[in-house]
Amino acid sequence: MAALQATPLKTLAFSRRRAGGAALRPRRMAAFRCSAAARSYNITLLPGDGIGPEVVAVAKDVLSLAGALEGKLIRVELRFQEKLMGGSALDATGVPLPDETLAAARDSDAVLLGAIGGYKWDNNEKHLKPETGLLQLRAGLRVFANLRPAAVLPQLVDASTLKKEVAEGVDIMVVRELTGGIYFGKPRGFGTNDSGEETGFNTEVYSASEIDRITRVAFEVARKRRGKLCSVDKANVLEASMLWRRRVTALASEFPDIELSHMYVDNAAMQLVRNPKQFDTIVTNNIFGDILSDEASMITGSIGMLPSASVGESGPGLFEPIHGSAPDIAGQDKANPLATILSAAMLLRYGLEEENAAKRIEAAVTETLNQGFRTGDIYSPGTTLVGCKRMGEEVLKTVESQKAVAAIN
Ligand SMILES: NC(=O)c1ccc[n+]([C@@H]2O[C@H](COP(=O)([O-])OP(=O)(O)OC[C@H]3O[C@@H](n4cnc5c(N)ncnc54)[C@H](O)[C@@H]3O)[C@@H](O)[C@H]2O)c1
Numbered sequence: 001m002a003a004l005q006a007t008p009l010k011t012l013a014f015s016r017r018r019a020g021g022a023a024l025r026p027r028r029m030a031a032f033r034c035s036a037a038a039r040s041y042n043i044t045l046l047p048g049d050g051i052g053p054e055v056v057a058v059a060k061d062v063l064s065l066a067g068a069l070e071g072k073l074i075r076v077e078l079r080f081q082e083k084l085m086g087g088s089a090l091d092a093t094g095v096p097l098p099d100e101t102l103a104a105a106r107d108s109d110a111v112l113l114g115a116i117g118g119y120k121w122d123n124n125e126k127h128l129k130p131e132t133g134l135l136q137l138r139a140g141l142r143v144f145a146n147l148r149p150a151a152v153l154p155q156l157v158d159a160s161t162l163k164k165e166v167a168e169g170v171d172i173m174v175v176r177e178l179t180g181g182i183y184f185g186k187p188r189g190f191g192t193n194d195s196g197e198e199t200g201f202n203t204e205v206y207s208a209s210e211i212d213r214i215t216r217v218a219f220e221v222a223r224k225r226r227g228k229l230c231s232v233d234k235a236n237v238l239e240a241s242m243l244w245r246r247r248v249t250a251l252a253s254e255f256p257d258i259e260l261s262h263m264y265v266d267n268a269a270m271q272l273v274r275n276p277k278q279f280d281t282i283v284t285n286n287i288f289g290d291i292l293s294d295e296a297s298m299i300t301g302s303i304g305m306l307p308s309a310s311v312g313e314s315g316p317g318l319f320e321p322i323h324g325s326a327p328d329i330a331g332q333d334k335a336n337p338l339a340t341i342l343s344a345a346m347l348l349r350y351g352l353e354e355e356n357a358a359k360r361i362e363a364a365v366t367e368t369l370n371q372g373f374r375t376g377d378i379y380s381p382g383t384t385l386v387g388c389k390r391m392g393e394e395v396l397k398t399v400e401s402q403k404a405v406a407a408i409n
Pocket residue numbers: 051114115116117118119131134303304305320321322323324325326327328329334335336337339377
């Protein structure tokens with residue numbers, strides 16, 4: 001059985017094609033159809049820093065195999081090119097997002113990113129931070145809608161820090177606005193106040209159209225799930241949130257079948273650990289989405305399990321685990337690669353519309369967990385502790401096996 005298919009990866013059931021509207025339309029039907037027997041795509045890999053290269057190497061192998069096994073008659077051929085990004089790009093070229101990397105990403109059918117950042121670059125000036133490169137990449141690809149599914153898998157319910165009865169069955173989709181808000185707002189910088197004291201400042205700013213487009217995506221996502229949308233804001237204090245709430249409320253009339261609610265972000269943070277099952281789809285701004293998705297990840301057992309898909313109105317999507325470069329475990333073969341492997345599945349589904357290959361990966365992850373393999377972050381007594389590479393090998397084996405194929409049929 002394919003437990004992952006009960007997760008948002010399945011229940012989301014939201015593809016750009018099915019969405020139909022202007023939002024999330026693939027760039028050039030994503031595929032370069034070279035023959036009846038093979039659909040061929042160019043994928044840009046951005047391994048990045050820390051555990052990024054470890055998890056991307058594993059996910060790349062899984063992606064290739066899942067594509068190659070597409071069927072007797074049809075094969076999905078994935079061509080990979082690897083580019084520098086983040087701290088590794090800074091060291092090699094002096095900038096966190098080289099022009100060549102952005103151009104390659106823009107020109108491909110989809111982009112798979114590991115993670116960026118690390119102690120070495122923590123004190124760099126803003127424009128020389130790996131994180132700045134990531135924001136430039138998201139803005140450069142115009143991927144304004146970031147889908148972050150957080151579902152508790154039955155196999156991992158013991159890995160959750162919440163009580164079993166609270167965690168069991170949780171299935172949330174956080175729709176995070178990704179290219180606006182305080183991350184990008186101006187003015188920002190450092191200054192001096194009237195007392196001559198140093199200040200640092202950022203601006204939370206949203207335009208009505210930015211709010212409308214992410215809200216429409218979220219309503220569509222909710223429609224393909226359980227029909228409930230909770231908009232999270234801080235409209236009791238922040239003007240940007242007051243506008244956010246007004247626009248979301250106004251758009252609700254276009255989606256009468258969706259049950260819309262609003263919640264302040266501080267309450268949402270509390271409710272997520274009190275009773276996470278009350279949530280279906282959450283839509284929120286850039287910074288609240290960043291924080292709430294990390295919080296939601298822990299309900300599922302580990303941040304090492306959570307994939308994400310970032311998409312825009314056109315152009316390639318960006319697919320990345322929600323975790324960072326985990327410098328504390330980098331280079332030790334301890335990272336959980338499943339978030340990146342599941343991001344690869346999202347890449348196939350939302351980036352390339354290769355649903356079968358996506359399902360094959362998800363089924364293989366489920367099967368590998370059923371077989372009891374666990375990295376340290378999701379380990380519980382009675383299961384088999386493995387490292388990043390071995391976990392990848394086990395997933396590969398199940399991708400190949402009849403079991404995984406059967407599970408998707
Ligand atoms: N999208 C990204 O590339 C991204 C996201 C978040 C943080 N970062 C950057 O990563 C660096 C480290 O940030 P942080 O420590 O706050 O967050 P982090 O997500 O890297 O790590 C937080 C904790 O989770 C653990 N963890 C994360 N991913 C894991 C995995 N796959 N398997 C097992 N354990 C995992 C880490 O070991 C650590 O204990 C910073 O430079 C930060 O800016 C990058």
